[in-house]
Each structure stands twice: as structure tokens, then as C-alpha cells.
Amino acid sequence: MTISREVRLKSRPVGLPSPETFELASVDVPEPGRGEAQVRNIWMSVDPYMRGRMMEAKSYVAPYQVGKVMDGAAIGEVVTSRDRALSPGDLVLSGFGWRERFNAPVGMLTKLDTRDVPAQAYLGVAGMTGLTAYVGLLKIAALKDGDVVFVSAASGAVGSIACQIAKLKGHTVIGSAGGPEKCAFLREIGVDHVIDYKAEENLTKALMRTAPDGIDVYFDNVGGAHLDAALASSRTFARFAECGMISQYNNTSPGEGLKNIGVVVPRKLRIEGFIVSDHLDQQPAFQKDMTQWIAQAKIHWRETVDEGIENAAGAFLKLFSGDNFGKMLVKLA
Amino acid sequence: MTISREVRLKSRPVGLPSPETFELASVDVPEPGRGEAQVRNIWMSVDPYMRGRMMEAKSYVAPYQVGKVMDGAAIGEVVTSRDRALSPGDLVLSGFGWRERFNAPVGMLTKLDTRDVPAQAYLGVAGMTGLTAYVGLLKIAALKDGDVVFVSAASGAVGSIACQIAKLKGHTVIGSAGGPEKCAFLREIGVDHVIDYKAEENLTKALMRTAPDGIDVYFDNVGGAHLDAALASSRTFARFAECGMISQYNNTSPGEGLKNIGVVVPRKLRIEGFIVSDHLDQQPAFQKDMTQWIAQAKIHWRETVDEGIENAAGAFLKLFSGDNFGKMLVKLA
Numbered sequence: 001m002t003i004s005r006e007v008r009l010k011s012r013p014v015g016l017p018s019p020e021t022f023e024l025a026s027v028d029v030p031e032p033g034r035g036e037a038q039v040r041n042i043w044m045s046v047d048p049y050m051r052g053r054m055m056e057a058k059s060y061v062a063p064y065q066v067g068k069v070m071d072g073a074a075i076g077e078v079v080t081s082r083d084r085a086l087s088p089g090d091l092v093l094s095g096f097g098w099r100e101r102f103n104a105p106v107g108m109l110t111k112l113d114t115r116d117v118p119a120q121a122y123l124g125v126a127g128m129t130g131l132t133a134y135v136g137l138l139k140i141a142a143l144k145d146g147d148v149v150f151v152s153a154a155s156g157a158v159g160s161i162a163c164q165i166a167k168l169k170g171h172t173v174i175g176s177a178g179g180p181e182k183c184a185f186l187r188e189i190g191v192d193h194v195i196d197y198k199a200e201e202n203l204t205k206a207l208m209r210t211a212p213d214g215i216d217v218y219f220d221n222v223g224g225a226h227l228d229a230a231l232a233s234s235r236t237f238a239r240f241a242e243c244g245m246i247s248q249y250n251n252t253s254p255g256e257g258l259k260n261i262g263v264v265v266p267r268k269l270r271i272e273g274f275i276v277s278d279h280l281d282q283q284p285a286f287q288k289d290m291t292q293w294i295a296q297a298k299i300h301w302r303e304t305v306d307e308g309i310e311n312a313a314g315a316f317l318k319l320f321s322g323d324n325f326g327k328m329l330v331k332l333a
Numbered sequence: 334m335t336i337s338r339e340v341r342l343k344s345r346p347v348g349l350p351s352p353e354t355f356e357l358a359s360v361d362v363p364e365p366g367r368g369e370a371q372v373r374n375i376w377m378s379v380d381p382y383m384r385g386r387m388m389e390a391k392s393y394v395a396p397y398q399v400g401k402v403m404d405g406a407a408i409g410e411v412v413t414s415r416d417r418a419l420s421p422g423d424l425v426l427s428g429f430g431w432r433e434r435f436n437a438p439v440g441m442l443t444k445l446d447t448r449d450v451p452a453q454a455y456l457g458v459a460g461m462t463g464l465t466a467y468v469g470l471l472k473i474a475a476l477k478d479g480d481v482v483f484v485s486a487a488s489g490a491v492g493s494i495a496c497q498i499a500k501l502k503g504h505t506v507i508g509s510a511g512g513p514e515k516c517a518f519l520r521e522i523g524v525d526h527v528i529d530y531k532a533e534e535n536l537t538k539a540l541m542r543t544a545p546d547g548i549d550v551y552f553d554n555v556g557g558a559h560l561d562a563a564l565a566s567s568r569t570f571a572r573f574a575e576c577g578m579i580s581q582y583n584n585t586s587p588g589e590g591l592k593n594i595g596v597v598v599p600r601k602l603r604i605e606g607f608i609v610s611d612h613l614d615q616q617p618a619f620q621k622d623m624t625q626w627i628a629q630a631k632i633h634w635r636e637t638v639d640e641g642i643e644n645a646a647g648a649f650l651k652l653f654s655g656d657n658f659g660k661m662l663v664k665l666a
Contacts, residue, residue: 060599060600236393245595257592264606265576266608268607269604269605270604272597272605273597274598
């Protein structure tokens with residue numbers, strides 16, 4: 001028997017999650033059964049979409065259950081295997097985050113190739129995070145030559161990859177982020193025009209000043225005032241890839257509401273929400289492109305790493321305060 | 334010389350247009366030049382999109398100019414022709430509405446075939462109005478088997494055609510209109526579930542009660558609370574054909590704002606604005622289908638007819654008060 005600590009949903013949060021939302025517990029992990037492996041997690045991911053799973057409402061993924069361990073993406077090392085497909089020491093990607101150790105059928109574990117890509121990058125730039133940026137830009141927004149691209153939360157895990165893919169494809173990119181440090185990073189990765197939204201009183205005016213001829217693509221991670229600004233600045237036939245609305249996830253009331261939706265008709269906009277798991281057909285193309293871009297040092301990324309399962313809830317909360325920088329990770333071992 | 338009365342934009346309206354917005358004037362119409370015809374208008378169309386053209390802002394059609402005659406779709410009779418393509422007595426469709434008589438190059442006039450379709454129907458069901466419904470449903474919303482379709486302003490010129498096309502294609506249709514008379518008409522044309530929005534305190538609750546399993550397609554003519562209700566009731570992968578937002582056109586401030594846009598991401602919605610003139614490639618298919626439907630009495634429509642150019646402004650205002658029923662027309666001769 002081995003002890004594993006895990007994080008459970010203690011109660012469903014109203015508004016911003018608090019210490020009352022999470023509960024740290026210990027469980028015994030038995031020996032793995034036939035066809036299973038035991039994995040010791042090394043890295044786990046915290047992601048904005050998990051806020052949605054804390055609510056009871058049915059959505060595109062099942063809600064977390066009160067009193068039960070949460071889940072999410074994690075990378076771990078196989079410690080025991082009862083299947084020939086995996087051996088001790090193998091690094092695997094799984095959906096069994098928010099815990100230190102677990103048993104799972106080997107079919108639920110993806111063995112990783114870490115020759116060119118560091119393991120934890122499979123939770124970010126080389127994983128679902130990067131694929132989200134890739135799908136949103138190339139498939140949902142259907143990026144085409146000459147498009148001016150606006151990305152919000154542009155220094156974030158998804159946003160920073162979206163900016164760089166757009167730059168690699170030759171586009172003018174406008175990125176918004178909060179604070180001088182994040183804005184400096186955007187300039188480092190080649191973003192053409194940077195908006196520090198925390199320094200702007202009126203985001204719509206800031207964007208219209210930055211993109212006087214308007215934008216053709218908006219990669220939205222934020223919603224709210226950012227979405228209104230993008231609507232105001234949109235050119236005819238602009239496409240909005242709606243990836244997330246982190247500014248809204250902890251709202252307890254609908255708040256102000258979106259003011260500028262009226263332009264959708266005369267400007268013939270397309271506003272489309274997407275969830276990466278519906279677009280796994282893009283995975284092979286993404287894997288090929290991204291592995292090459294990483295090998296050629298054409299893609300840069302930041303990570304914020306907190307240590308220990310006991311700090312996972314705090315790491316999650318940084319996603320909403322903006323205290324993380326780039327991909328937020330928790331190192332478990 | 335012949336006198337023609339015409340309606341000019343007197344001043345740009347703020348909010349709802351008023352008598353100060355319009356000015357009736359008389360002009361002399363000379364004999365037509367070579368290659369031209371002189372047309373006496375019989376019918377003219379007033380349409381919601383004209384409200385947008387009264388504003389100075391550049392949009393998908395040029396704004397009306399203060400002090401100048403307005404324009405729009407009209408049907409008239411050729412009185413003199415100086416080109417072999419047209420003869421006196423021919424009925425023609427043109428963009429020279431808001432006036433009684435005019436000269437134009439014959440290339441700007443479309444001769445009408447009125448054997449199966451009454452002339453004024455080319456301003457409605459058999460013209461751009463019908464094509465708008467056709468394109469919005471079949472191309473923008475990409476209607477597919479089993480879709481539940483919600484149409485707002487469902488007794489209106491575009492809405493009533495959209496409802497009937499959806500019924501002809503075998504769909505469950507929910508229509509909203511204001512008042513018992515319009516709602517009765519919706520039942521007559523086969524709409525499955527009718528919402529009298531004027532009788533409902535909370536449109537979102539009314540729609541969720543009417544479509545407990547949600548909607549797959551929303552054909553939006555109204556915006557505002559209707560759009561919010563459709564968002565709340567949307568099923569995964571629902572498509573919104575954004576045709577118009579008549580509830581918003583006379584707003585002098587953005588008002589309350591859209592509350593429910595947040596569902597666009599988890600439900601993976603596609604919200605797309607369109608203007609019929611970008612989709613004239615659909616005209617041949619539409620013409621074929623619609624002529625057949627009309628000949629087989631499968632499509633029904635209502636018209637509200639006001640008489641005289643001096644009443645054109647009043648007819649236009651009925652579009653916003655809802656005092657029209659179906660296609661709003663002005664009979665000029």
C-alpha cells in the first residue's frame with residue numbers, strides 16, 4: 001500500500017473559489033491490477049476550464065462531484081506496470097491530475113517522447129494548450145493572408161502560442177496582457193502591437209487606436225470588455241474564435257452585458273465557440289508543425305511552477321488573479 | 334417635363350425617426366436619354382435596413398445623404414424607352430424607390446415575369462426578402478435534419494418566409510410575434526409553437542418552456558432580449574443566422590447589453606451575421622424553389638399596403654412600431 005494525497009471538491013464555489021472549495025485528502029493506492037500501471041505524477045496542469053466543472057450544470061465535460069477527487073491533465077512516471085505496453089520509468093500523459101499517485105489501465109496512459117520536447121511541455125505548448133491555439137486560429141478563425149489578428153490574454157498559455165503561430169504565418173498581431181512584465185514578453189516573442197489593458201481606461205479606444213484599420217481575427221480568451229472592444233474594432237467578415245472568457249467565470253451575475261453585438265449583422269461577423277476535444281483530427285498536423293517549431297526554437301513559452309499537491313488550489317487561483325505567467329503548472333515530484 | 338415627388342433625408346435621426354427626418358420634394362423628370370427608360374413607380378419597399386443608412390457611419394451600403402433623395406427597391410412600369418431592351422408597359426424592378434418617376438439606363442432595370450407571381454411579390458417573398466430567409470436558413474444556419482428552429486419577428490416579411498421554408502423542410506419551428514393576430518397567422522402557416530412576446534414577462538423563460546430540449550437554429554431578426562433568450566435555450570453546436578436586430582436600431586445608447594453570450598464557448602455556438610447581397614449565388618436555386626412553392630400554394634404571405642409617396646415615411650415607421658403585418662409596401666400608382 002502506498003499513500004497518495006489528492007484534491008477533492010469540498011463545495012461548489014459561488015464567485016471566486018476559496019479555501020472552502022478544496023479539500024486535501026489521503027488515500028491508499030493498492031498494487032495495480034492486471035493490465036494496469038501505477039503512476040507517480042510529476043506534473044499536473046491547472047486550467048481555466050476547470051472553473052466550469054466546479055458548477056453543477058451539465059456542460060461539455062462532466063462536472064466535478066462534491067467530495068470526490070477532481071481530475072485534469074497530468075504527467076507522471078510509471079512505477080509498476082502489469083502490462084507489456086509500459087515499463088517502469090516511462091513518462092506518461094493522463095487525465096488523472098490533482099493527485100500524487102494512481103493506478104489506471106494502460107490504455108488510458110499515453111507514453112511520451114521527450115527527446116525534443118521537455119515532458120511538462122505536453123501539458124502546454126506541445127499538448128492540448130498548443131492544439132487549442134492551433135485549432136482556434138487555423139480552423140475556427142480560418143486565418144488567411146493579410147489578416148490582422150488580435151489575441152487577448154496574449155501572454156497566457158494559449159494566447160502566447162496563438163500570437164506566435166500567427167506571427168509564423170506572417171500576420172500583424174496585436175496582443176493584450178496585464179502589466180509591464182507580460183507586455184515586455186509579448187514584444188520579445190514578436191507581437192507587433194501590445195496593449196497593457198491594466199493601464200488603459202477604455203479598452204475599446206485603446207484597441208481602435210492600436211488597430212485604426214480594424215481587426216480581421218479575434219482570438220478570445222477573456223470575454224467581457226475585451227470582446228466588446230474586438231466587436232467595435234472588427235472589420236467586415238471578421239472571425240472570432242471564442243476559446244474562453246476568463247473574465248466572466250467567477251461572475252455571480254451576468255454583469256454589464258455585451259454592448260457591441262449589433263455590429264455582427266452589418267459587418268457580417270462570424271463568432272464561433274470551440275472546445276479543443278472536438279478537433280482532435282487536427283492533432284497530427286499540429287504535432288508535426290509544433291515539434292518542428294520547437295526544434296527550430298521558433299516558439300517560446302513561459303511557465304509558472306508551484307510545488308506540491310498542497311499548493312495546487314493556490315496555483316489554480318492564480319489563473320484568475322493573473323499572478324501566473326504563461327502556463328501554470330504544479331510540480332508534484 | 335413631368336413632375337415626380339420624392340422623399341429626401343432632411344436630417345439624420347437620433348433614436349426613432351420623426352417627421353423631421355424626412356422631406357417630400359418635387360422634381361422635374363426630363364425625357365429619358367439614349368439607352369434609358371422612364372419608369373413610373375407602382376410599388377416601393379420600406380425595409381428595416383434603411384434605418385442604418387440614415388446614419389452617417391460607413392456600413393455595407395452607402396449612407397443616405399442629407400438633402401438627397403433616398404433609395405430602395407421599387408417596381409414600376411416603363412412609360413418611355415430609348416432602348417430596345419424595354420418597351421412601354423413592361424414591369425421592372427429597380428433600386429430607385431422613394432420617388433414616383435425616374436429615368437435610368439435600362440441595364441439598371443430588371444424586367445419582371447408576372448405570370449405566376451404578382452408584381453409586388455418581387456419586393457417580398459419572391460425577391461430579396463424571400464432570398465434573405467432562404468440564405469439565412471439554408472446557407473448561414475446550414476439547416477440540417479432534425480434541427481429545432483426558432484424565428485423571431487416570425488410574422489414579418491422575412492420571418493414568415495423563414496418559418497415556412499423550415500416547415501417545408503420538415504423541421505419543428507418556434508416563432509415569436511407580438512399580439513394575438515400575428516400569432517394566429519403563425520399558426521395558420523404551420524408554425525408548431527408560437528410565443529406572443531408582448532404577453533410574456535420573461536422571454537427567456539417563455540422560450541425555455543416552449544423548447545425544453547433547446548433550439549438548434551435561431552433566425553434572428555430582432556436582437557436584444559430575443560437573442561439573449563435564444564442563447565439561453567441553445568443546444569450544443571447551435572447556429573445563429575443574424576439577419577437583423579430591429580429592437581436595437583433606434584437605440585441612442587447600447588442599453589442593457591447581451592447577458593448570455595458566455596454560452597458561446599461551452600456550447601460551441603456559431604453566431605454569424607449576413608447580408609443577402611453577398612449571397613446572390615443562391616438566387617437561381619431560390620428562384621426555382623420559390624416559384625414552385627408559390628405555384629403550389631405552399632408559401633403564404635401578408636402585406637400591409639399604404640398609399641401615396643406622401644405616406645412612405647409613415648409606412649417606414651410602422652416597421653418599428655410593429656403596426657405593419659408581413660411585408661410593408663407603399664403603393665405609388
